[in-house]
Every structure is written in structure tokens, then in C-alpha cells.
Amino acid sequence: MANAIVEIKDLSFGYKGRLLHKGINMTFPKGKVVAIMGGSGSGKTTLLRLIGGQLKPTKGHVEVGGEVVHKQDREGIYRLRRKMGMLFQHGALFTDLSVFENVAFPMREHTNLPESMIRDLVLLKLNAVGLRGAHALMPTELSGGMARRIALARAIALDPSIIMYDEPFAGLDPISMAVICDLIRSLNDALGATSIIVTHDVEETFQFADYVYFVADGVVAAEGTPEDLRKSELPFVHQFVHGEKDGPVPFHYAAPEYHASLLRGAR
Amino acid sequence: MVLHKLKRMLSKLGAGCINKIWRLGAGGRLFWLTLVSSGESFRRFRLTIREIYFTGVLSLIIILVSAFFVGMVLALQGYHTLQKYGSSEAIGVLVALALVRELGPVVTALLFAGRAGTAITAEIGLMKATEQLSAMEMMAVSPIARVIAPRFWAGVIAMPVLATLFSMVGILGGYLVAVPLIGVDAGAFWSQMQANVDWEYDILNGVLKSVVFGVACTMIALFEGYDAPPTAEGVSRATTRTVVSSSLAVLGLDFILTSFMIAV
Numbered sequence: 001m002a003n004a005i006v007e008i009k010d011l012s013f014g015y016k017g018r019l020l021h022k023g024i025n026m027t028f029p030k031g032k033v034v035a036i037m038g039g040s041g042s043g044k045t046t047l048l049r050l051i052g053g054q055l056k057p058t059k060g061h062v063e064v065g066g067e068v069v070h071k072q073d074r075e076g077i078y079r080l081r082r083k084m085g086m087l088f089q090h091g092a093l094f095t096d097l098s099v100f101e102n103v104a105f106p107m108r109e110h111t112n113l114p115e116s117m118i119r120d121l122v123l124l125k126l127n128a129v130g131l132r133g134a135h136a137l138m139p140t141e142l143s144g145g146m147a148r149r150i151a152l153a154r155a156i157a158l159d160p161s162i163i164m165y166d167e168p169f170a171g172l173d174p175i176s177m178a179v180i181c182d183l184i185r186s187l188n189d190a191l192g193a194t195s196i197i198v199t200h201d202v203e204e205t206f207q208f209a210d211y212v213y214f215v216a217d218g219v220v221a222a223e224g225t226p227e228d229l230r231k232s233e234l235p236f237v238h239q240f241v242h243g244e245k246d247g248p249v250p251f252h253y254a255a256p257e258y259h260a261s262l263l264r265g266a267r
Numbered sequence: 268m269v270l271h272k273l274k275r276m277l278s279k280l281g282a283g284c285i286n287k288i289w290r291l292g293a294g295g296r297l298f299w300l301t302l303v304s305s306g307e308s309f310r311r312f313r314l315t316i317r318e319i320y321f322t323g324v325l326s327l328i329i330i331l332v333s334a335f336f337v338g339m340v341l342a343l344q345g346y347h348t349l350q351k352y353g354s355s356e357a358i359g360v361l362v363a364l365a366l367v368r369e370l371g372p373v374v375t376a377l378l379f380a381g382r383a384g385t386a387i388t389a390e391i392g393l394m395k396a397t398e399q400l401s402a403m404e405m406m407a408v409s410p411i412a413r414v415i416a417p418r419f420w421a422g423v424i425a426m427p428v429l430a431t432l433f434s435m436v437g438i439l440g441g442y443l444v445a446v447p448l449i450g451v452d453a454g455a456f457w458s459q460m461q462a463n464v465d466w467e468y469d470i471l472n473g474v475l476k477s478v479v480f481g482v483a484c485t486m487i488a489l490f491e492g493y494d495a496p497p498t499a500e501g502v503s504r505a506t507t508r509t510v511v512s513s514s515l516a517v518l519g520l521d522f523i524l525t526s527f528m529i530a531v
Contacts, residue, residue: 081405088398092398106408109413
């Protein structure tokens with residue numbers, strides 16, 4: 001696809017002989033918000049780690065800006081990561097630093113900006129997530145939603161061209177969820193960045209995502225715009241989008257036959 | 268059946284040994300990476316000073332109070348034995364040598380492992396469990412250079428200073444018991460100490476020991492934290508292992524170092 005900033009090509013990845021991904025292909029075009037959806041344990045977060053170069057694929061590769069991630073040396077990977085911002089599931093704020101220092105952290109590490117400019121930039125980023133007033137607080141004094149927003153401010157501190165979100169809605173109240181939804185879209189468009197969101201919240205994601213990939217059993221089970229997927233008749237997509245408890249993804253974990261298990265227990 | 272049990276036992280033993288060797292290797296690797304990533308700890312010495320405060324300054328109370336009591340007990344016990352031989356004036360030398368050569372570095376290291384070592388392991392383990400180290404990696408900042416190395420150097424710098432303070436306060440404790448309480452002559456107490464404690468042989472060797480203990484205790488604490496499984500149970504086990512491994516390492520290293528130093 002034209003203008004792709006991140007591309008996953010024929011990617012397989014596994015631990016200890018068990019493959020988690022079996023030949024995944026995905027494209028993330030510049031300026032778009034793309035969601036990767038799937039059940040818990042389907043390896044969505046692992047995909048983000050593969051894009052960020054924290055893990056090496058078993059087969060295939062990930063390209064960021066045309067460069068193959070796992071072939072880079074440490075310097076190369078760090079150079080690529082400077083183009084990325086990542087929001088971790090629970091924010092991953094540095095608990096020994098204040099909110100201000102958390103957002104200033106990437107600037108202090110990677111730039112030689114004077115203190116006055118760092119201050120202005122940090123307040124600018126905090127203002128973008130609506131928490132300029134919280135700059136003096138410590139991470140332990142924040143609610144889950146606030147921590148997530150501060151972590152987002154930190155992720156965009158160096159104006160990345162790729163922003164990755166790992167379960168940005170997990171454990172948030174509806175108001176915080178709406179705020180984060182709005183921020184993801186508005187920050188993406190304001191920064192001209194590309195956003196990759198890993199999530200399983202269908203309703204929220206379908207409101208603002210441009211394109212969605214469904215991952216199941218290690219492959220891309222379905223893909224398309226939210227409208228396409230809402231209408232999809234594929235059994236897995238239907239089950240997932242409508243939250244049905246039984247379907248292609250079974251309610252029961254794989255187990256021997258029920259009666260046989262019970263009788264064996266009685267013996 | 269017996270054969271099967273034996274086989275299982277042997278393979279368990281083998282797995283345990285391999286695991287220990289693997290951990291030793293992983294610890295050595297982390298040590299090497301810490302050394303080569305240490306530039307920043309000195310270029311931005313502020314980072315290291317902050318850690319010296321947490322590991323060193325905050326350990327002061329326990330170290331100094333213990334030192335005071337150890338010194339007082341040494342004087343009591345020493346006097347009890349020395350007076351039998353009519354050489355109770357040598358109490359100053361006894362207290363000073365015991366502290367400077369052995370008890371200062373060793374007890375400081377044991378207390379350090381319990382106070383600062385556990386704090387380091389728990390902190391790094393929880394930073395890992397809450398993805399703070401991962402987040403740092405994703406920001407293209409090396410956690411080894413930014414988190415591990417400053418703590419390592421802080422421990423290495425703090426330990427000899429703490430051990431020296433331990434010896435000083437211990438001697439003060441010994442003095443208070445020997446001179447005002449028991450009535451040993453103050454002149455004899457200090458002058459015998461001055462005449463018989465050698466700068467190089469006793470004091471420098473003691474400091475050298477505490478530097479080695481500083482490297483060992485801090486590195487063990489850092490490795491245990493860095494290697495801890497990112498769960499509540501993982502971090503708590505790692506913290507326990509820090510105390511056990513550090514204490515054993517200190518006592519073992521003390522024997523090795525002492526045998527070299529005495530032989531010289």
C-alpha cells in the first residue's frame with residue numbers, strides 16, 4: 001500500500017516451539033488510525049513489541065519507514081524508536097518522578113533543550129491531554145484515566161510519527177474512555193502521525209479507527225473498515241463484534257469429554 | 268520404579284545446577300553491560316548522587332546505631348578477657364582492629380544487603396513488573412545505563428563510606444564503655460590504638476574489603492531485581508534471594524580476601 005509507514009510481512013513469532021503468529025501481513029498507512037483487535041492472549045501486544053524491536057520474529061519481518069526492524073543493531077533500533085511513542089496498558093509512568101518530570105523524561109534524555117524550553121514543551125503536552133494543572137502531582141496521586149493521559153503526553157513528548165497504544169481503554173470509566181478515544185484521534189490528526197491501537201473494545205474503537213485487523217489463532221482473521229466489519233458475516237467477526245459467548249471461539253477451554261472426566265474423578 | 272525415581276531426582280538436580288550456572292552467567296553479563304554502560308552515571312553524576320542518597324544516606328541510621336552497640340559489646344567482652352592477662356589497656360587496639368579489619372566491612376555489608384539491597388531489588392523488580400523498564404526501552408533509553416548503572420556506582424561508593432563510619436562510631440562506642448564506664452586510662456586507650464593500627468595493612472585493607480562487598484551486594488541486588496519474574500510472588504522471592512545470596516557472598520568473599528591479606 002502506498003505511504004505505508006509500518007508494514008508487517010509474513011510474520012511468524014513463537015516461544016518455545018509454539019507459534020503465536022503464523023504468517024501475519026498488515027499495513028499501516030501514514031496518517032491513519034489502525035486498530036488490531038482480537039481476544040485476550042491472541043498476541044496483539046506481542047505485535048507491538050515486534051514493531052518496537054523488543055522481540056525478534058521467528059520468520060518474516062517488520063518494516064518501519066522502509067527499514068527492517070530486527071536487522072538493525074542497537075543504535076539502529078534506538079534510532080527507529082525515537083520516531084515512535086508508546087502508551088503502555090497501565091501507563092508505566094516512572095513512579096519516582098513527578099508528572100512534569102515524567103513528560104520531560106524523553107526530552108531530557110534525547111535533546112539538549114534549555115530548561116525554559118523543556119518547561120514550555122511539557123506544559124504544552126500536558127495541556128493537550130487536559131492535565132496541565134496536574135504537573136506537580138506524583139503518579140501515585142493520579143486516577144487510572146489520568147495516569148493514562150499523562151503517559152500519552154509522555155509518549156508524544158518528542159512528536160513521534162508512530163504512536164502505539166496497548167489496550168488504552170482497559171479498566172477505564174466511560175468518561176475517561178471517551179476522553180482517550182477523542183485524544184487518540186485528535187492527537188493523531190494534529191501531529192500527522194500514524195496510530196496503531198491494540199484493543200478488544202469494539203464499540204469505542206469502531207467510532208474512530210480508519211481500519212481494523214482482527215487477529216485470531218495467529219493469523220489475520222478479518223480486516224476492513226469498521227463499517228465493513230460491522231456488516232461482516234464471518235462467524236468469528238460476528239461473534240466478536242456482537243460479544244456472543246459461544247461461537248467459533250468456544251466458551252470451554254479444550255478439555256477431555258465432560259462425562260469421562262467426571263467418572264474418572266469418581267473412581 | 269526406584270530407577271525411575273532416581274532418574275527424576277538426578278534430572279532435577281541437573282536442572283537445578285544448569286539453572287544456577289545460567290543465572291551466574293546472566294549475572295556476569297549484566298555486570299559487564301553495567302560496566303560498559305557506566306559513562307552516563309559519571310557524566311550525569313546527579314543521577315548517581317540521587318541513588319547514593321537512597322542507598323547510603325538512608326542506611327545511615329541502622330548502620331550507625333548497630334556500630335555503636337557492636338563497639339560497646341566489643342569493649343565489654345574484650346575487657347573481660349584482657350583483664351585476666353593484666354593488659355586491659357590494650358582494649359583500644361582490640362576494638363579498633365576488630366572493627367577496622369573485620370566487623371566494619373562485614374557487618375556493614377550484611378546490614379546494607381538487608382536495608383539497601385532489598386530496596387534496590389524490590390524497586391527494580393516492580394519497575395519491571397509495571398513495565399517502566401520496557402517503557403524506557405521503547406523511549407530509546409537504555410535501562411541499564413539509566414537505572415542499573417547509577418545504582419551500582421552508588422552502592423560501590425556508599426559501602427566503603429558506610430563501613431568507615433561504622434568503624435568510627437564503633438570505636439566511639441567502645442571508648443564510652445572502656446574509659447568512662449569501666450575506667451581504663453584514656454591515654455592508654457588511644458595511644459595503643461594509634462601505635463598498633465597500621466594505615467595500610469589494617470585500614471586500607473578494610474576499605475578494600477568494603478569496596479569488594481559493595482560491588483558484590485549491589486550487583487546481586489540489581490541482578491535479582493532485573494531478573495525477577497514480573498509478579499508479586501516473583502519480586503518477593505527475588506528480595507529474599509538478595510539477602511541470602513548477598514550475605515553468603517559477603518562471608519565467602521571475606522574469607523578469601525582475608526586469607527590473601529594475611530598472607531601478604
